[in-house]
Amino acid sequence: MITASRSRSMLTLAEVCEELGVSRSTFYDWRAKRRAPRCIKLPNGDLRIRRSEFDHWLDDREDAA
Numbered sequence: 001m002i003t004a005s006r007s008r009s010m011l012t013l014a015e016v017c018e019e020l021g022v023s024r025s026t027f028y029d030w031r032a033k034r035r036a037p038r039c040i041k042l043p044n045g046d047l048r049i050r051r052s053e054f055d056h057w058l059d060d061r062e063d064a065a
Helices: 004-008 013-020 024-032 051-060
Strands: 010-012 047-050
Touching (some): 010 013, 010 051, 013 047, 047 051
Antiparallel strands (some): 010 047
């Protein structure tokens, strides 16, 4: 069983898209081009993104200008 703290550390695709302000299709396009954060594919086909992985991915895209 997934604990509450563990479930909060995992983001749904909808949550990631909302936070980034992009459509689901844009996210899938990034994923196909290997430009999206690493995802976990659940047995039912749904995707989850670790919060830590998402934050690291965002940090790597920060412009130093």
